[in-house]
Amino acid sequence: DGGITQSPKYLFRKEGQNVTLSCEQNLNHDAMYWYRQDPGQGLRLIYYSQIVNDFQKGDIAEGYSVSREKKESFPLTVTSAQKNPTAFYLCASRNVRGRSGNTIYFGEGSWLTVV
Amino acid sequence: GESVGLHLPTLSVQEGDNSIINCAYSNSASDYFIWYKQESGKGPQFIIDIRSNMDKRQGQRVTVLLNKTVKHLSLQIAATQPGDSAVYFCAEKEDQAGTALIFGKGTTLSVSS
Numbered sequence A: 001d002g003g004i005t006q007s008p009k010y011l012f013r014k015e016g017q018n019v020t021l022s023c024e025q026n027l028n029h030d031a032m033y034w035y036r037q038d039p040g041q042g043l044r045l046i047y048y049s050q051i052v053n054d055f056q057k058g059d060i061a062e063g064y065s066v067s068r069e070k071k072e073s074f075p076l077t078v079t080s081a082q083k084n085p086t087a088f089y090l091c092a093s094r095n096v097r098g099r100s101g102n103t104i105y106f107g108e109g110s111w112l113t114v115v
Numbered sequence B: 001g002e003s004v005g006l007h008l009p010t011l012s013v014q015e016g017d018n019s020i021i022n023c024a025y026s027n028s029a030s031d032y033f034i035w036y037k038q039e040s041g042k043g044p045q046f047i048i049d050i051r052s053n054m055d056k057r058q059g060q061r062v063t064v065l066l067n068k069t070v071k072h073l074s075l076q077i078a079a080t081q082p083g084d085s086a087v088y089f090c091a092e093k094e095d096q097a098g099t100a101l102i103f104g105k106g107t108t109l110s111v112s113s
Helices: none
Strands: A004-007 A010-013 A019-025 A031-037 A043-051 A054-057 A064-066 A076-078 A087-094 A104-106 A110-114 B004-006 B010-014 B019-025 B032-038 B045-051 B056-058 B062-067 B072-077 B086-093 B107-112
Touching: A004 A087, A010 A019, A019 A031, A019 A087, A019 A110, A043 A064, A076 A087, A104 B045, B010 B019, B019 B086, B019 B107, B032 B062, B032 B072, B045 B056, B045 B062, B045 B072, B072 B086
Parallel strands: A010 A110, B010 B107
Antiparallel strands: A004 A019, A019 A076, A031 A043, A031 A087, A043 A054, A064 A076, A087 A104, A087 A110, B004 B019, B019 B072, B032 B045, B032 B086, B056 B062, B062 B072, B086 B107
């Protein structure tokens, strides 16, 4: 099946630890995104990447880092510098070409909890 | 800052009624809008989109209306069903390379039988 796969679904982190959330897509999409969602809130953009080896900060990039070494992969690292990391993290991708070039498709999300 | 918002955080309807979910946006340069549906614990699902050169677009049981004069977007769901219960988000985007979707806070739709 084609789609966006996020893992793990649930992750617990101790304070002071870095953790990495995986996002893989087999849709051949050029652009990929990471959003954070807090309970009862909308989605806030953390980082996005339009092409391989290039990425830009979103609205809340502090305490996060990303890499885009391959087209299909866009992992997000939540560093110890992120003071309030407990949230639902959503990865998304977009085909920048074609009639659906603006539509962003989402993965099923990863829950991160600091313990 | 956030440029997209919704008028009501919650909406409760009876099964079979029509639902209208509203959204206001503030960026005049936005020219592409999407509605997403998010069920609890899942990622948002695409429902319908509309470009700024249109004022209405219909899908299966859903219609999106765009009023650029007052920067208002609405999602109409016909014959609402219990399976429509979810959080609905509108999102906007400028049609230029390098820009991302901006989301509002969402409206929770509750459908009772």
